[in-house]
Amino acid sequence: MTVEVSRAFGFKVVCPGPDFAMLAKAVLSLGLWLQFAAGQNTPERGPQPSTSNSEGDLLFLLDSSGSVSYYEFSRVKEFMWDLVQPFTFGPRDVQTSIIHISTTPTMEFPFDRYLSSGTLQKAIRDTQQLMGDTNTGKALSYAKEKFFSDEAGARPDVPKVLVWVTDGFSTDDISEPMQLLKDMGVTVFIVSTGRGSYLELSAAASQPPEKHLYFVDVDDLPIITKELRDAILDVIQANRLHAVDITSSSFRLMWPKLLSQETGYYTLEYAPIDDLARKRTKQVSGAHTSLMLSNLAPETTYEVALIPESNVHYFPPQTTRVTTLAEETSPAQVLISESGPHSFHVSWAPTLDSVTSYQILYGPLPGNSAKLLEVDGEHNSTVVENLAPNTTYLVTVTAVYKSGKEKSLSAKACTQEEGSKVRHLRFEDMGPNTLKASWDSADGKVLGYRVRCRRQTGPSSVISVSPQIHSVILTDLASGTTNKVCVKPMYKNQPGKRLCRMVHMQPATEAQGYKHRQRA
Numbered sequence: 001m002t003v004e005v006s007r008a009f010g011f012k013v014v015c016p017g018p019d020f021a022m023l024a025k026a027v028l029s030l031g032l033w034l035q036f037a038a039g040q041n042t043p044e045r046g047p048q049p050s051t052s053n054s055e056g057d058l059l060f061l062l063d064s065s066g067s068v069s070y071y072e073f074s075r076v077k078e079f080m081w082d083l084v085q086p087f088t089f090g091p092r093d094v095q096t097s098i099i100h101i102s103t104t105p106t107m108e109f110p111f112d113r114y115l116s117s118g119t120l121q122k123a124i125r126d127t128q129q130l131m132g133d134t135n136t137g138k139a140l141s142y143a144k145e146k147f148f149s150d151e152a153g154a155r156p157d158v159p160k161v162l163v164w165v166t167d168g169f170s171t172d173d174i175s176e177p178m179q180l181l182k183d184m185g186v187t188v189f190i191v192s193t194g195r196g197s198y199l200e201l202s203a204a205a206s207q208p209p210e211k212h213l214y215f216v217d218v219d220d221l222p223i224i225t226k227e228l229r230d231a232i233l234d235v236i237q238a239n240r241l242h243a244v245d246i247t248s249s250s251f252r253l254m255w256p257k258l259l260s261q262e263t264g265y266y267t268l269e270y271a272p273i274d275d276l277a278r279k280r281t282k283q284v285s286g287a288h289t290s291l292m293l294s295n296l297a298p299e300t301t302y303e304v305a306l307i308p309e310s311n312v313h314y315f316p317p318q319t320t321r322v323t324t325l326a327e328e329t330s331p332a333q334v335l336i337s338e339s340g341p342h343s344f345h346v347s348w349a350p351t352l353d354s355v356t357s358y359q360i361l362y363g364p365l366p367g368n369s370a371k372l373l374e375v376d377g378e379h380n381s382t383v384v385e386n387l388a389p390n391t392t393y394l395v396t397v398t399a400v401y402k403s404g405k406e407k408s409l410s411a412k413a414c415t416q417e418e419g420s421k422v423r424h425l426r427f428e429d430m431g432p433n434t435l436k437a438s439w440d441s442a443d444g445k446v447l448g449y450r451v452r453c454r455r456q457t458g459p460s461s462v463i464s465v466s467p468q469i470h471s472v473i474l475t476d477l478a479s480g481t482t483n484k485v486c487v488k489p490m491y492k493n494q495p496g497k498r499l500c501r502m503v504h505m506q507p508a509t510e511a512q513g514y515k516h517r518q519r520a
Contacts (some may be wrong), residue, residue, distance in 0.1 A: 054087060056159035056236030057095050057111050059143060062127070063166050064100035065134040072193065072218045073129045076165050079191075079221040081124045083163070083229055089115045094236065095153060096120060097146070101166075103132035105142035112153030136170035140177035147186060159236045160186040163228075164204075168196020178204045187235045189228060193218040241306045241318035248298035248327045249354060252290055255306055255318060259286030264310040273303045273321065286310075298327045329407050330355055330399045336413040339445060340491055341389035344413050347381035348397045359398040360384065364391050365412070390417040416444035421497035422487050433478060435503065438471040442489035442496055450488045450495075456481035464490075480507040 060080055064073070080098075087094040091112065098108035108127055114120040146152040147160050154160075162181060182188060190205045191214045202209040211231060214224050243251040259266065264286045270293060271279035284291055286308075296302065301323040308315035331348035338345040346360060355377040362384055363370030375382050377400075387393065391414070398408040421442060428436040437451065446467040454460045457478050465472060477483055482504045489496035 054094055054233060054236045054242065055092060055240055056161055056232075057097075057147065057154050058084065058161045058163065058232065058236070059111075059147060060096070060098045061136075061139055061143060061162060061164040061166075062098050062100055062108075063134065063136075064102050064106075064130040064132075066131045067134050067169050068129070068167055070129065072167070075218045075221060076193070077124055077127060079165070079225065080163075081121055082222065082225050083232075084120070085117065086229070089117065089120060091115070091155075095155070097152065098124070098127060099139055099143050099146065100130050101134055101136050101139040102130040103135060105135070105139040106130065107142075107146055107152065110146075110151070110153035111155075134169055134171050136164075136166070137172035137174045137177050140174060140181060144177060144181050144184065147181070148184070160184075161189070161232055161235055162186050163189045163191065163232070165191045165193065166196060166201075167194030168192045168201070169194065174200075174204055182206060188212060189231065190214070191216065191221070191224070191228070193221070241304065241320045243304075243320065243322040245292075246322065246325060248325045249296050250292060250294040251296070251322050251324065252292045253304065253306070253322075254290045257289050258308045258315050259310055261285055261287040263312045264308060267307040267309055268304070269307070270302050270304040272297065273301050276303065296324050298324050300324050327352075327354060327401065327403070327405070331358075331397045331407070331409045334395065334397050334409050334411040336395065336411055338383075338492060339414060339416055341416045342387050343383055343385040344387070344393075344415060345381065345383050346395055346397065346413070348409070349380060351378065351380045352399075354401050354403070355399045356402055357400045359400065361396045361398070362393050362413075364388065365394050384413075387415050389415050391415050416491065422449070422489055422499050425485070425487055425499050425501050427485075427501070427503055430473060433476060433505070435474045435477060436471055437474055437485055437487070439487050439499070441467075441470055444489075444491060444496075446489045446496075447492060448490045450490060452486045452488075452498075453477075454484040454486075456483055477503070477505050479505050481505050 062076065062080075068076075084094070084096055087096075089095065095111040096114070097111045100106045100108060109123055114123050143162065147154055147162075148156070178188065188204065188206045189212050190201050192201055193216060196215075198215075202213055205212040214228065216224055241253065241255045243253055245252045253268070255266075266284040266286065266288070268282045268284060268291060269279055271277075282291065293302075301321055303319070303321055305317050305319045307317045330350050330352045333349055335347045335349075336344055337347070348358070357377050358375045358379070360373040360375065360382060361370050362373075373382060373384065384393075384395070393413045393415070394410060395413050396408050396410040398406050400406055422439040423442075424440045426438050428438065430436050439449075442449075448467050449465050449469070451463040451465070451472050452460065453463075453474050455477065458476055461474075463472050474483075474485065482502055484500060484502055486498045486500040488498035
């Protein structure tokens with residue numbers, strides 16, 4: 001499975017363990033099994049949260065030297081596109097460029113050339129490896145010039161982010177040019193796909209290194225994509241009105257502190273972009289820097305404007321667009337537990353505010369009969385009762401949303417055999433007046449076993465054991481006596497059927513041993 005290890009010195013190592021493929025296959029099989037009912041499909045993912053509220057110049061420092069294989073270079077290009085794909089590009093949004101690390105540094109394209117996702121994706125795909133030496137220090141000095149150059153399309157007064165993807169090897173010094181970049185306000189993220197020096201790279205990355213330095217195999221770059229993208233967003237969203245905690249019906253707006261309670265207030269306007277006449281307005285104290293908007297429509301893009309109303313200085317309005325997510329799907333999983341001969345427990349997840357009720361339809365397989373239970377939308381489980389023993393049921397849980405939509409998920413459930421009993425009760429001579437009673441396990445979810453011994457002479461005894469134990473030692477069985485031994489499985493709702501044997505202990509004058517027979 002995927003394991004993320006945080007070392008004491010801060011960087012992240014991401015690696016798939018040997019059981020990853022097996023685990024992934026098992027999870028996929030379980031997901032398909034839970035959706036086997038006719039017409040059931042995996043819910044489609046809604047749109048990704050909008051990142052149009054971001055502004056910054058993002059520069060990739062790409063190792064294009066001969067120390068990188070063609071395969072590694074291709075995987076890094078895929079990673080770069082995956083990283084920036086959700087961004088909105090433009091003169092008031094994100095701009096991106098690439099500088100090659102080679103014998104001589106080269107800029108692949110200026111920041112302001114590709115201002116749409118389609119053209120940028122093609123530009124990254126068409127980027128060719130230059131080969132040559134790994135002169136990273138020269139490339140960093142070159143990047144320092146381009147990061148603040150009008151000719152390169154860079155903008156003043158916007159956040160600057162450098163993402164350096166490296167195999168960990170450089171033929172020249174990087175410490176001085178990297179420090180100059182950071183002194184000029186550039187935030188540096190480093191992704192090492194090789195065996196670079198931790199001390200050197202942790203000093204090169206922005207601080208703290210646990211948030212800016214990643215060690216990962218080139219085949220596992222997708223594992224860190226979201227985490228690195230979120231870290232970049234933290235940098236380029238800091239000075240803009242932006243949204244966080246986006247759901248299908250709400251999001252939280254955040255903005256930099258511009259006013260105080262004494263110097264003014266904020267007017268906030270928002271409306272769906274396809275119906276601006278539905279504009280709503282809120283006023284917020286100048287002491288606030290965030291506001292939660294709720295009761296929004298799912299899968300809808302909202303135009304939002306923040307207007308600082310200051311009695312001291314003029315502040316221009318800030319605007320952004322935020323797209324709510326698709327309605328979350330419930331149920332996403334159905335679990336059957338605590339199965340008995342006449343009942344079982346059904347639970348599901350998640351529970352959502354947008355669900356008014358759940359309907360549980362169940363019926364035996366094969367068969368056409370079905371019964372319906374209805375559960376309040378605040379609950380996520382119920383007990384289905386009055387069932388037939390040893391029967392397979394199809395259980396379908398349907399979420400009824402406030403919008404009138406319905407989502408369903410099905411699972412199979414099996415009741416236990418009524419009065420299930422243990423099998424093959426047998427005995428073994430363990431010495432004078434002592435026997436070992438053993439049995440095979442009973443069917444179903446056994447909570448334990450109860451062993452009763454009725455002695456012909458002497459007191460009876462009862463021994464309770466855990467479900468993993470299938471034998472007990474019986475003592476004080478007088479020679480020449482016939483004793484009755486019964487084993488009964490215990491279930492949550494009721495005990496199972498007992499299995500009994502009569503055991504005869506041979507008189508002391510005969511050969512040591514016993515005889516037993518099944519009780520009719």
